[in-house]
Amino acid sequence: MGPDEFRRAGHQLVDYIADYQETVRDRPVTPDVRPGYMRRLVPAAPPERPEPWDDVMADIERVIMPGMSHWHSPQFHAYYPVGNSYPALLADMLSDALGCVGIAWASAPACTELEVIMMDWLAQLLQLPEQFMFSSGRGGGGVIQGSACESTLITLLAARSCKVNEFLRASGTVHNEHGDPVVTPDRAALLPKLVAFASDQAHSSVTRASLLSGLRIRTLPSDSNASLRGDTLTKAVEEELRAGNIPFYVLAALGTTASCAYDNLTELGPICERFGLWLHIDAAYAGAACVCPEFRHIIDGIEHATSFNFNPHKFLLTNLDCSALWVRRSRDLTDVFEVNALFLKTPFSEMPSYRHWAIQLSRRFRALKLWFVMRLYGADGLRAHIRRQVKLAKEFEALVRGDDRFEVAAPVTLGLVCFRLKKYGNMINDHLLARINGARRIHMVPAMLPGETYVLRFVVCSRYTESRDVQFAWSEVQKHTDELLSSAEVLGRGKMLWSSVRAASIGLRLFHSWHSV
């Protein structure tokens, strides 16, 4: 494919993309295909000779679209939003065309420099404490990761190294009664004693981080608001210390996956400082709301944090992948990976070598997305987006509250409404969700709240969602509720026919396929 053909194909695809996005509401939000549907649509082997672009273009509708869930449909209310906007699309086109690899400042200076500046811009937008900004000159700064999973894992590993080094350093100064230095404790002997903490509402990626790192993460019970409280943490830390273990890391979730609950940062923060624990904040979804002053209180207590993570690729109109991580001391990260420290003590080290800040060495030019999004929306435009989405969720919440059959199961703080049929058990609620999703006019996934309470999750995801879509979603919920409750299937409170039991649990599976690892 030469440049002229690319120009023609590119223009055609730009128009197709605009058409797709502007008319996505007219497509069924989820597909009606069975596993393996594509095998009969695509040859079993690659072609020997080049195919014409028009054939490839035509196959988007023939092969791909029948199997798509339209995550940006205004009827998509599942998971959490995944960012998407025209500015971010344009930035990714440019990033792909430049095709540089930002492994070091010298390998593509613009790639590192724009990331440094954009992370400071973002920090200002969220009113993060100064110590997280490069411009403060205090050793902190931000980096773009691929996902919150990676941010959790890398901070966990950094915290491990810091704590182990702290022990090794401390032990180096200890002398025995004869004045001889005491033998340095074995690093390998320290590792099994390390213990991290997270709430039972933390994302499943925390379990993954534990599996990957081989480090123990102790799950702590959240309170009735699904929030991890200070006294719970204090008790656990003291237990571990008494058992001879070494507490080193706390993951505080702000805006949990299940119900957008918030661990109590103002309680947890001082405890972490008292016991010398790395405090990592996972605000993957909710963090973006801090661009609005009225939501900034969400991260009150952040001044205690060692690291802070949120995903612009969730609630901030930026395409996957763009997960923003700030650390108070960048040395904590780089010390984990930096093997060739000698070679980096060069003038180049005035700029961060971002490959030492991440799991992957290769780095695409992702800062362009943040630059285009922040400039083409402006801070005002981003705030307007967040406020519009929250307002729509509040509208849905009011509809739920206006129907006696339902209850709102968790406080609605941002774009998520957790609700359920209040007189029926989990199975009936799951069955209701299965019916709603089965009709393929809207799409939601469920969650299990503390106390084994099954809820339906309505999330305002798409930037195309409007009041009429909220009203439509609610009319779908009501229609299927009416049918379900009036049908012979429901014999009494909580009882169902076998045929219904079989149909149920699809929603729960969908949720687990997302939430659990």
Next chain:
Amino acid sequence: MGPDEFRRAGHQLVDYIADYQETVRDRPVTPDVRPGYMRRLVPAAPPERPEPWDDVMADIERVIMPGMSHWHSPQFHAYYPVGNSYPALLADMLSDALGCVGIAWASAPACTELEVIMMDWLAQLLQLPEQFMFSSGRGGGGVIQGSACESTLITLLAARSCKVNEFLRASGTVHNEHGDPVVTPDRAALLPKLVAFASDQAHSSVTRASLLSGLRIRTLPSDSNASLRGDTLTKAVEEELRAGNIPFYVLAALGTTASCAYDNLTELGPICERFGLWLHIDAAYAGAACVCPEFRHIIDGIEHATSFNFNPHKFLLTNLDCSALWVRRSRDLTDVFEVNALFLKTPFSEMPSYRHWAIQLSRRFRALKLWFVMRLYGADGLRAHIRRQVKLAKEFEALVRGDDRFEVAAPVTLGLVCFRLKKYGNMINDHLLARINGARRIHMVPAMLPGETYVLRFVVCSRYTESRDVQFAWSEVQKHTDELLSSAEVLGRGKMLWSSVRAASIGLRLFHSWHSV
């Protein structure tokens, strides 16, 4: 930004991208900026109000381009190639616009299904053994990872779990003299005994994988051809066994980072089978050449492998990121991460749940790139690309061999030529590279071969590189060699003035900033 403005901006950007790529040879290949150059070009804070697209577009040339290394310039001969092509650019545009997340089959069926089919297509192109293909129905298959780093890490972790489970299972059947089952060996006690192996030429990501996983990786000496041989492995395995340790994993590199050397797979394979070791093949760069029958011998012995990885985003015209990993038994991967096994025993599990195959949960629709590239080039087109690049490297090799002052320091098998001034030491060769790179007309990075032999690496990277560019590169090398050797700076064999010593080591730093972690 509304759809009409996106159409206008998108068309403009498509044309800009075509212009950029077709005229990239006219730009200096590397930038002339100092760290921090961008701070004076970009405001310190994000704008409150949206800015017009034209201002953003204009800033590509004003802010970004002055700080770019042009990785796709025909004068860029550094590192290894990073894939880039018009078909891949188009596919990424579509992927971004669909913006789905392939965490499970159900979350975006087309995303999982196309990946399954494309990994089988690629396996056929490379003539991989049948057991690596989904279509064989034997439990193997392929997955797209972000990088070879991730592929190494995930297979290392999988191998760890397999070996530990093997020990735990075996121990479960052991009974003592009274017929009572022997206590199951503690998992934690097994981990420190595990030992993996890789050659001293393996990529630095192997060290990272060790740091991340906490697992010990023993570095083995390569032979004079930078190849890991069977007897070296056998000796090391037997040593570890005698010491009571548990060998479990071997990383064989095919096409090393430094010199594109090849571990001896036909020797290593049977040894791995004999001792029950997971054999992972890292053919990140070289693997792509197997699309040509004449290069397929590179992976001879692959039938012994447990897993195989190469990066289409290197030598196969596919944009970052797209790292192809195949495993013989997909269960080995999923067992590491699959916590909710109960919920996955559903009809959906007829298709892989790819989030259990990777570090990250979130997955972009990357299979589109492979689909567009394989269709719009055809197998023939991909073969022609590989052959053209190798032919250009051979042309450069002949030029080096035609100059008595130089030697070719490693066999030229694909697109890399390692060469050096043969009568001078490492410092003079490094100084030569610093002069060449300093002129910013071509760009290379160095490597250190076994025996502390410093070499200049000439790699055919860009799809725009032609014979005239190879000739130009050689003329640059000759010009700077003439100047260096005739200048007062070189006082004799291996001696330099202090001013030159200071100027040197820039190249070495560049290499280390890439190769080492």
